[in-house]
Amino acid sequence: MTRCDDRQLEAVAARIGSRLAGSGRLTLLTGAGISAESGVPTFRDMGGLWERYRVEEVASPQAFRRDPQLVYRFYNLRRAALADIAPNAGHQAIAHLEQLLGDRFTLITQNVDDLHERAGSERLLHMHGELRKARCTSCDGVAPWLADLDGDSVCPACGKATLRPHIVWFGEVPLHMAAEIPRSLETDVFISVGTSGQVYPAGGFVAEAQAAGALTVEINLEPGETSSLFDLKLHGPAGEILPPLAARLADSSEDPTG
Numbered sequence: 001m002t003r004c005d006d007r008q009l010e011a012v013a014a015r016i017g018s019r020l021a022g023s024g025r026l027t028l029l030t031g032a033g034i035s036a037e038s039g040v041p042t043f044r045d046m047g048g049l050w051e052r053y054r055v056e057e058v059a060s061p062q063a064f065r066r067d068p069q070l071v072y073r074f075y076n077l078r079r080a081a082l083a084d085i086a087p088n089a090g091h092q093a094i095a096h097l098e099q100l101l102g103d104r105f106t107l108i109t110q111n112v113d114d115l116h117e118r119a120g121s122e123r124l125l126h127m128h129g130e131l132r133k134a135r136c137t138s139c140d141g142v143a144p145w146l147a148d149l150d151g152d153s154v155c156p157a158c159g160k161a162t163l164r165p166h167i168v169w170f171g172e173v174p175l176h177m178a179a180e181i182p183r184s185l186e187t188d189v190f191i192s193v194g195t196s197g198q199v200y201p202a203g204g205f206v207a208e209a210q211a212a213g214a215l216t217v218e219i220n221l222e223p224g225e226t227s228s229l230f231d232l233k234l235h236g237p238a239g240e241i242l243p244p245l246a247a248r249l250a251d252s253s254e255d256p257t258g
């Protein structure tokens with residue numbers, strides 16, 4: 001793995017800065033790679049870690065119908081593991097960008113962990129759901145859920161024991177696709193961080209943002225599936241690239257000549 005050098009980082013920051021100057025908007029998409037440096041396995045790594053199942057086999061409505069206990073256990077373990085991890089420098093740099101840009105910033109994450117919010121991100125769309133929430137299949141209510149979940153867990157809204165993990169499974173439609181995400185892709189700069197681009201619809205966001213006129217930037221350990229579509233690329237660990245990038249953008253936004 002080669003890490004982009006300071007000169008490349010400087011050049012990309014300058015291009016992003018000039019698009020954001022004035023009232024430019026930034027939409028940032030994150031995937032499993034942003035949480036990798038916090039010790040959360042990426043999608044590819046997770047398949048090898050979890051017993052003898054492929055992730056696709058436990059993360060689907062069919063799996064939940066076939067063996068709900070298995071699916072509850074898979075997510076109970078992942079939810080419990082959140083207590084042992086913390087946001088890394090990449091999550092923090094993204095929260096810093098939001099402080100800098102305010103309403104001009106939107107973060108879309110494919111991740112179901114809560115590391116972005118723990119780092120301070122607020123303008124955040126969890127398109128694949130959240131581990132620390134449960135959803136009722138009777139009343140559609142969504143509630144914070146920190147404990148283990150099982151078939152006896154009762155919905156705080158309607159009182160029925162019909163709760164499932166608040167996770168978008170394979171074959172289900174991601175959240176916020178009707179309005180917030182399409183609106184956020186009409187942007188001036190689109191940055192994708194730590195995602196392979198293999199999971200759709202997120203893998204298609206770069207093309208949508210580009211069609212809307214955005215400058216597109218890939219930040220990933222290595223070129224992802226959709227790498228050739230991006231205008232600019234920075235390869236290396238997100239936790240090493242994002243802090244100096246955010247610092248340069250903060251400097252350029254304070255520079256009255258910039």
Ligand code: NAD
Nearest residue numbers: 031032033036042043110111112113194195196221237238
């Ligand atoms: P992915 O595993 O397919 O791709 C992760 C990408 O991140 C890879 O291209 C890898 O090269 C890159 N990467 C790894 N470490 C990195 C680092 N330190 N810095 C920068 N890049 C790094 O994940 P995906 O594209 O997000 O899609 C898989 C699906 O799995 C998503 O739907 C996501 O919801 C889910 N998932 C979520 C989590 C989580 O919530 N933390 C973890 C695993 C999987």
